[in-house]
Amino acid sequence: MLQFDFFAWLAGIPEWIYGIIQWIYGIVSFIFYWVYDLFRWIWATIFLPSNFMFLFRAIIFPGLIFVVMALIWAVWFTRKLWGRIQDRRGPVHLGKYGGLQLFADAIKLIAKETIIPDNARRWMFRFLPGLLLVVVLLPFAFIPWDLEYWFIADLSVSLVLVFAFLTAVPVISLLAGWVSGSKYSLIGGFRAANNQFAAEIPLIISTIGPALLAGSLSLMGIAAAQSSIWFAVLLPINLATFLVAAIASVGIFPFDAPVADSEIIFGWRTEFTGIHFTLTYFAEFAEQMLYSALIVTLFLGGPIGPLTGPLAGPVNFVLKFLITFFFFVLVSSSFQRLRQDQIVHYCWKYLLPLALLNIILIMLAIVYIPGIAALLPLGGG
Amino acid sequence: MSPDILEDAMELWFGPQHVSAHGWATKLTLVGDYVVECDPNAGYFHRSAEKVLEYKNFRQGALILERMCMLEAFLAEYPYVAAVEKIAEIEVPERAKVMRTIMMEMSRLHSIQFWWGQFNAELGFFTMALWPWVDREYSLDAFEELTGSRHTVSYSTPGGVKYDFTEKSMKQLNRALDRFEDRLPKFRDMQMGSPTFRARTENIGLYDVKQGLKWGLSGPPMKACGIPMDLRKDDPDPNLAYDMVDWEVPITENPEHPGQSDALDRMEQRFAEAETACEIIKQLIPQIPEGPIIDPKARGKANRLPEGEAYARVEGTRGITTLWLKTQDKAQTAYRAKIRGPCIASYYALKDLVPGSKFADFIVIFGSLDPYPGWWDR
Numbered sequence: 001m002l003q004f005d006f007f008a009w010l011a012g013i014p015e016w017i018y019g020i021i022q023w024i025y026g027i028v029s030f031i032f033y034w035v036y037d038l039f040r041w042i043w044a045t046i047f048l049p050s051n052f053m054f055l056f057r058a059i060i061f062p063g064l065i066f067v068v069m070a071l072i073w074a075v076w077f078t079r080k081l082w083g084r085i086q087d088r089r090g091p092v093h094l095g096k097y098g099g100l101q102l103f104a105d106a107i108k109l110i111a112k113e114t115i116i117p118d119n120a121r122r123w124m125f126r127f128l129p130g131l132l133l134v135v136v137l138l139p140f141a142f143i144p145w146d147l148e149y150w151f152i153a154d155l156s157v158s159l160v161l162v163f164a165f166l167t168a169v170p171v172i173s174l175l176a177g178w179v180s181g182s183k184y185s186l187i188g189g190f191r192a193a194n195n196q197f198a199a200e201i202p203l204i205i206s207t208i209g210p211a212l213l214a215g216s217l218s219l220m221g222i223a224a225a226q227s228s229i230w231f232a233v234l235l236p237i238n239l240a241t242f243l244v245a246a247i248a249s250v251g252i253f254p255f256d257a258p259v260a261d262s263e264i265i266f267g268w269r270t271e272f273t274g275i276h277f278t279l280t281y282f283a284e285f286a287e288q289m290l291y292s293a294l295i296v297t298l299f300l301g302g303p304i305g306p307l308t309g310p311l312a313g314p315v316n317f318v319l320k321f322l323i324t325f326f327f328f329v330l331v332s333s334s335f336q337r338l339r340q341d342q343i344v345h346y347c348w349k350y351l352l353p354l355a356l357l358n359i360i361l362i363m364l365a366i367v368y369i370p371g372i373a374a375l376l377p378l379g380g381g
Numbered sequence: 382m383s384p385d386i387l388e389d390a391m392e393l394w395f396g397p398q399h400v401s402a403h404g405w406a407t408k409l410t411l412v413g414d415y416v417v418e419c420d421p422n423a424g425y426f427h428r429s430a431e432k433v434l435e436y437k438n439f440r441q442g443a444l445i446l447e448r449m450c451m452l453e454a455f456l457a458e459y460p461y462v463a464a465v466e467k468i469a470e471i472e473v474p475e476r477a478k479v480m481r482t483i484m485m486e487m488s489r490l491h492s493i494q495f496w497w498g499q500f501n502a503e504l505g506f507f508t509m510a511l512w513p514w515v516d517r518e519y520s521l522d523a524f525e526e527l528t529g530s531r532h533t534v535s536y537s538t539p540g541g542v543k544y545d546f547t548e549k550s551m552k553q554l555n556r557a558l559d560r561f562e563d564r565l566p567k568f569r570d571m572q573m574g575s576p577t578f579r580a581r582t583e584n585i586g587l588y589d590v591k592q593g594l595k596w597g598l599s600g601p602p603m604k605a606c607g608i609p610m611d612l613r614k615d616d617p618d619p620n621l622a623y624d625m626v627d628w629e630v631p632i633t634e635n636p637e638h639p640g641q642s643d644a645l646d647r648m649e650q651r652f653a654e655a656e657t658a659c660e661i662i663k664q665l666i667p668q669i670p671e672g673p674i675i676d677p678k679a680r681g682k683a684n685r686l687p688e689g690e691a692y693a694r695v696e697g698t699r700g701i702t703t704l705w706l707k708t709q710d711k712a713q714t715a716y717r718a719k720i721r722g723p724c725i726a727s728y729y730a731l732k733d734l735v736p737g738s739k740f741a742d743f744i745v746i747f748g749s750l751d752p753y754p755g756w757w758d759r
Binding site for chain 2: 082085087183257261262263265334336339340
């Protein structure tokens with residue numbers, strides 16, 4: 001029997017109000033604790049000294065901002081050095097020695113109209129240049145700028161991981177050429193893929209030497225293993241093959257068939273304008289810098305070098321990095337462009353056997369020449 | 382060529398908006414990396430020069446001619462001047478003959494310097510492209526000092542030349558020559574010793590004398606096969622002073638393929654041409670006779686020409702440049718002028734020469750023949 005009991009209803013009101021208050025309190029406390037936890041999390045992540053320094057390293061000093069500043073410097077340095085080698089002055093007008101030229105260029109390029117061809121796949125066309133730059137910048141996280149403190153991440157397989165990232169570069173180039181909807185871009189994309197196909201195997205075989213001698217696949221481990229002797233002394237041929245294969249892999253002169261401007265206009269970058277072009281242009285320089293840093297790590301002792309003292313690690317590394325990058329520019333400005341089939345020919349017929357030869361030689365040397373093994377972490381002797 | 386190969390073929394227009402196709406367009410059919418068909422197209426650079434010549438008087442005409450090919454401006458304008466002189470029967474003073482010859486060789490030198498840089502840029506070697514262009518600046522300075530203009534010199538005029546050599550312009554000329562003679566051997570070694578350069582040019586664009594004659598080639602592309610065909614020796618112009626000089630026609634003979642020339646031979650040939658040009662100028666400078674630089678009556682004579690026709694030709698940097706001029710009686714302008722540049726032959730030679738080679742070699746073959754679009758579109 002259902003009857004409405006007025007007094008029971010009246011007695012229930014406080015309970016009902018109490019329920020509402022509880023419900024509101026629940027929401028408020030949930031928000032409060034959520035915000036409180038958020039603040040605690042932010043505090044823990046950013047402002048706890050250890051975490052703060054990690055973020056500082058990842059974002060500011062050996063990390064993103066430092067790398068981007070180095071990139072800007074590298075572009076300026078390349079242009080200036082090219083100018084000097086070619087009997088001209090390079091950028092001179094903006095800033096001291098034309099140092100601000102790149103900023104002016106970047107502003108100009110960003111302000112330009114972004115033209116997307118009708119035949120292009122629009123979203124991929126927009127997305128790929130940014131992806132390319134990200135893929136090329138990511139491996140900088142594993143570069144051992146310093147053995148003790150000023151590095152970002154130490155992974156036991158970072159050498160392999162870096163090459164895994166770099167393998168994506170020609171795929172992105174090929175896709176970029178494909179989605180541009182132009183025949184010149186397509187030819188350039190396939191040439192970029194072909195370049196990597198030619199250069200990657202000598203490149204990776206060349207890194208086997210340092211990895212073998214250090215007994216480690218981590219870039220930190222390889223750098224640390226060179227405390228007694230730089231691998232450049234033990235593996236000079238591998239250093240040369242790595243340098244040449246790296247230049248071929250980046251696709252700058254003399255291996256710049258993917259962007260050969262007298263043949264296929266600008267290869268897979270033909271249709272990119274404005275900000276898209278800027279990103280691909282930066283990616284090329286970032287790749288050169290990455291290979292320079294890898295050469296320093298694998299062959300020139302990384303942070304272990306001529307100088308000692310506080311902050312000696314990063315300073316040593318940067319010094320050697322400058323010299324290596326200088327060689328990149330020097331080599332790329334002193335040779336004729338090779339044809340695509342000649343690139344494959346050179347890489348497979350000369351670089352690959354040479355890279356293998358040096359590994360065999362060093363193995364024999366360790367076995368037969370006493371004293372070498374004692375310099376390496378394998379010990380013995 | 383079986384039809385199923387052509388199923389995978391890709392048609393590619395090389396130009397007219399291509400960065401290295403400045404005013405020309407060639408349709409290439411590619412199968413893989415190979416060119417199977419090459420279809421050169423003329424007409425993208427047409428400026429109606431022959432028609433314009435019918436509206437310009439005989440002193441203005443040379444200015445149109447030198448715009449055919451700015452790089453060898455003096456050589457380009459000379460056939461017109463020579464044709465006018467033949468019809469009007471104008472005598473050229475001795476001094477003007479020598480000065481014309483010097484400017485002719487200077488023009489040749491400049492053109493080769495420019496081509497050298499351009500060819501290296503086409504091969505993708507910008508360092509070696511810019512180094513010869515530094516020397517070229519000195520040649521341009523010499524032109525500027527002498528004529529007031531760096532490219533289109535407008536130096537020759539019916540009856541003589543326009544400006545006399547001054548002390549300063551002789552100095553500039555000698556400076557340009559000395560600089561080039563100093564740097565040429567070094568650059569030549571650098572260029573020819575570069576393994577990458579040899580890899581790109583050896584046995585590329587190989588043809589023999591017979592083919593060359595069939596296509597109508599002349600000048601360096603033929604001399605590179607070892608044939609000493611040179612108008613300066615074969616048909617000496619009485620208004621030029623090549624007989625005052627002791628010189629040999631430069632030829633290039635490659636023992637590996639006698640009677641044939643590849644891109645490397647044509648490079649060698651142009652070096653030899655430049656050396657010969659330097660030598661001729663060096664020999665002529667002390668021999669410049671005193672006297673007037675222009676026949677005083679020439680201006681009046683060139684105003685109105687009698688009826689007649691004349692055929693004049695000159696050994697240009699790229700081959701034989703010819704001009705046929707027909708006038709009516711007491712005419713102020715030409716009735717008809719017909720130009721035949723050297724490059725129309727070398728451009729259409731690509732049709733037979735390119736198929737079968739790699740796509741990347743197309744621009745090497747093109748550059749080694751050195752065609753200039755102004756010469757085939759007129």
